[in-house]
Amino acid sequence: xxxxxxxxxxxxxxxxxxxxxxxxxxxxxxxxxxxxxxxxxxxxxxxxxxxxxxxxxxxxxxxxxxxxxxxxxxxxxxxxxxxxxxxxxxxxxxxxxxxxxxxxxxxxxxxxxxxxxxxxxxxxxxxxxxxxxxxxxxxxxxxxxxxxxxxxxxxxxxxxxxxxxxxxxxxxxxxxxxxxxxxxxxxxxxxxxxxxxxxxxxxxxxxxxxxxxxxxxxxxxxxxxxxxxxxxxxxxxxxxxxxxxxxxxxxxxxxxxxxxxxxxxxxxxxxxxxxxxxxxxxxxxxxxxxxxxxxxxxxxxxxxxxxxxxxxxxxxxxxxxxxxxxxxxxxxxxxxxxxxxxxxxxxxxxxxxxxxxxxxxxxxxxxxxxxxxxxxxxxxxxxxxxxxxxxxxxxxxxxxxxxxxxxxxxxxxxxxxxxxxxxxxxxxxxxxxxxxxxxxxxxxxxxxxxxxxxxxxxxxxxxxxxxxxxxxxxxxxxxxxxxxxxxxxxxxxxxxxxxxxxxxxxxxxxxxxxxxxxxxxxxxxxxxxxxxxxxxxxxxxxxxxxxxxxxxxxxxxxxxxxxxxxxxxxxxxxxxxxxxxxxxxxxxxxxxxxxxxxxxxxxxxxxxxxxxxxxxxxxxxxx
Amino acid sequence: xxxxxxxxxxxxxxxxxxxxxxxxxxxxxxxxxxxxxxxxxxxxxxxxxxxxxxxxxxxxxxxxxxxxxxxxxxxxxxxxxxxxxxxxxxxxxxxxxxxxxxxxxxxxxxxxxxxxxxxxxxxxxxxxxxxxxxxxxxxxxxxxxxxxxxxxxxxxxxxxxxxxxxxxxxxxxxxxx
Numbered sequence: 001x002x003x004x005x006x007x008x009x010x011x012x013x014x015x016x017x018x019x020x021x022x023x024x025x026x027x028x029x030x031x032x033x034x035x036x037x038x039x040x041x042x043x044x045x046x047x048x049x050x051x052x053x054x055x056x057x058x059x060x061x062x063x064x065x066x067x068x069x070x071x072x073x074x075x076x077x078x079x080x081x082x083x084x085x086x087x088x089x090x091x092x093x094x095x096x097x098x099x100x101x102x103x104x105x106x107x108x109x110x111x112x113x114x115x116x117x118x119x120x121x122x123x124x125x126x127x128x129x130x131x132x133x134x135x136x137x138x139x140x141x142x143x144x145x146x147x148x149x150x151x152x153x154x155x156x157x158x159x160x161x162x163x164x165x166x167x168x169x170x171x172x173x174x175x176x177x178x179x180x181x182x183x184x185x186x187x188x189x190x191x192x193x194x195x196x197x198x199x200x201x202x203x204x205x206x207x208x209x210x211x212x213x214x215x216x217x218x219x220x221x222x223x224x225x226x227x228x229x230x231x232x233x234x235x236x237x238x239x240x241x242x243x244x245x246x247x248x249x250x251x252x253x254x255x256x257x258x259x260x261x262x263x264x265x266x267x268x269x270x271x272x273x274x275x276x277x278x279x280x281x282x283x284x285x286x287x288x289x290x291x292x293x294x295x296x297x298x299x300x301x302x303x304x305x306x307x308x309x310x311x312x313x314x315x316x317x318x319x320x321x322x323x324x325x326x327x328x329x330x331x332x333x334x335x336x337x338x339x340x341x342x343x344x345x346x347x348x349x350x351x352x353x354x355x356x357x358x359x360x361x362x363x364x365x366x367x368x369x370x371x372x373x374x375x376x377x378x379x380x381x382x383x384x385x386x387x388x389x390x391x392x393x394x395x396x397x398x399x400x401x402x403x404x405x406x407x408x409x410x411x412x413x414x415x416x417x418x419x420x421x422x423x424x425x426x427x428x429x430x431x432x433x434x435x436x437x438x439x440x441x442x443x444x445x446x447x448x449x450x451x452x453x454x455x456x457x458x459x460x461x462x463x464x465x466x467x468x469x470x471x472x473x474x475x476x477x478x479x480x481x482x483x484x485x486x487x488x489x490x491x492x493x494x495x496x497x498x499x500x501x502x503x504x505x506x507x508x509x510x511x512x513x514x515x516x517x518x519x520x521x522x523x524x525x526x527x528x529x530x531x532x533x534x535x536x537x538x539x540x541x542x543x544x545x546x547x548x549x550x551x552x553x554x555x556x557x558x559x560x561x562x563x564x565x566x567x568x569x570x571x572x573x574x575x576x577x578x579x580x581x582x583x584x585x586x587x588x589x590x591x592x593x594x595x596x597x598x599x600x601x602x603x604x605x606x607x608x609x610x611x612x613x614x615x616x617x618x619x620x621x622x623x
Numbered sequence: 624x625x626x627x628x629x630x631x632x633x634x635x636x637x638x639x640x641x642x643x644x645x646x647x648x649x650x651x652x653x654x655x656x657x658x659x660x661x662x663x664x665x666x667x668x669x670x671x672x673x674x675x676x677x678x679x680x681x682x683x684x685x686x687x688x689x690x691x692x693x694x695x696x697x698x699x700x701x702x703x704x705x706x707x708x709x710x711x712x713x714x715x716x717x718x719x720x721x722x723x724x725x726x727x728x729x730x731x732x733x734x735x736x737x738x739x740x741x742x743x744x745x746x747x748x749x750x751x752x753x754x755x756x757x758x759x760x761x762x763x764x765x766x767x768x769x770x771x772x773x774x775x776x777x778x779x780x781x782x783x784x785x786x787x788x789x790x791x792x793x794x795x796x797x798x799x800x
Contacts, residue, residue, distance in 0.1 A: 415683075418676045420681075
């Protein structure tokens, strides 16, 4: 029997010129991976046919991380070692994590720096970048198993409102997972692509993206294949999770009368709240029953509980429209993205504000990944770009600290990227050779109210009298929304050396170190896998020979039986040594010395078989 | 690609003038970005990629400058080698300063709650009207080569633009943005 190549309906096997690239939606609650197959972009399922990979990772002592559905199931029983919603931790300080973590879910490693926190797990300290990398690795494995090849690149989506540190950490996570990032793409922009590609639509589109943990609104102008973001706004600390929390708090009050609960009970209650929220997307009201308490919650009651959260989303829409100098009447379409937009209360609020119902025909969980997949296909060169282009903006103003802790804005928010702005600085003292720059991100006037991005130290300025040296500093934001800084002394044309100290997360050296470690582990993992495979192969062969000797041992001479038996003994010794190379060698030897025996058995059994059947039957079976 | 120091008007292939066709600029901008955006160089080596980032940035800068009346005016003046950074009080004129003071007083005198929305809207219309007049004068002065007059108009435009921005911030504060 020849092997049939089995493929999913709707997928075409990749042709040789096809380069493997994927779009990845690295979500707070769930992650997805999409790729181009036969001219279309499809979400890739896992072996069980599931498309969503829960963004949950469980760490157990001495074993590889468990990612996805299994880890999600473990979150209730083993909350201490199971990391959920890690996306919310990217680019945050230890204090920020503690303050936002009302249920005390995250245990932080106290030995770590305040600005580069890590979580304690049964398998040691894990940095949010590492946890994100573990989720990415699971997605890469899914894609590579499915596509039967190595990925050459990926487009990874991030919330439009992610700041530089959060973007940088997403990139670092990809690096750690061994993935080449073709582009970081803003989630609402990706969703607009998923919606806009089929239609030749022109006009203004608002993307309302309420995910598990982040909220983004973008206003795009579509013209002849070019998607230009006019303005974006959002809240990286608002998402579907918050609706769960509000409901869980309400339930806690009803069931336990506001008594303080342990982590296990809170996880259970949160899980229950999440189920109820989902049911309320389809039902007018839901019967509640928790422990020995029972009750009822209507969809209207739930909307009232969440009123503040809903109002926050509409307020952001107003801000974005104003930033783009558009009014509600200028908007042609509203696109809903993110699982949390299934809530009827959200849809109703959006319909009311824009005066027209939003588009919801693409699964809100999948739109972002599909858009990322389209962009990946174009960037890797599988699909002609034609006039297709995404022009995005920087979501937050970039500025530098000036005298009196004030912020001087260099690149205002909603500036189309890539963008470069130069600023001239001069020395303050005679002979000054170095200068410090503090770059911040945010809209406020005071440095302390903005997000610190990095401290730049310029060295090697030629010594001159105060005010004579002119240092031209160029702030460059690339298409991924990442900042880099170039400094040049104008009178001498000398490039100043820049040292960057990111304010949050790890510096380049620590990332490099992590990368090295992960490569070492990858090597260990590979060896372990080779050993397991060799062991399996060896024991299967020995079992087969043992069984054969039992039946047909009579076919062997004494000498032949001795040779085979000694080869088996040697293989068993090799198995004890746990070296895959040695096991391979001995397996090969056993194979060789037993091949004549196998051939004789074959002859014998085929002969027997043929004698038992009519010639016709044999002919039939050959057809 | 065109040289990175190229004149913005040449870059977009339009005549150097304060009066521009925004629709046309938008079209040219999109055509140029479609060619030079870094996404078109995803395969290229690091040096080409960096060049694409710089070219695309320059294009964005040019577009941003040409579509904004105040930035466009400033750019035209610098093309005529006029220094607009350093202002001599005498260049501004007493009339301009008086008018500015009156408008600012009107803005500061408004009540701090939503009841001022009507007044803000009226003030906005007034300032917008004045700004449009100054823009027309600027355009005429530039076309006739009256550079020092144009420079004075530019300062007037700058004042009014800043004031307009402040009126908008005032509106936003009262609307609870």
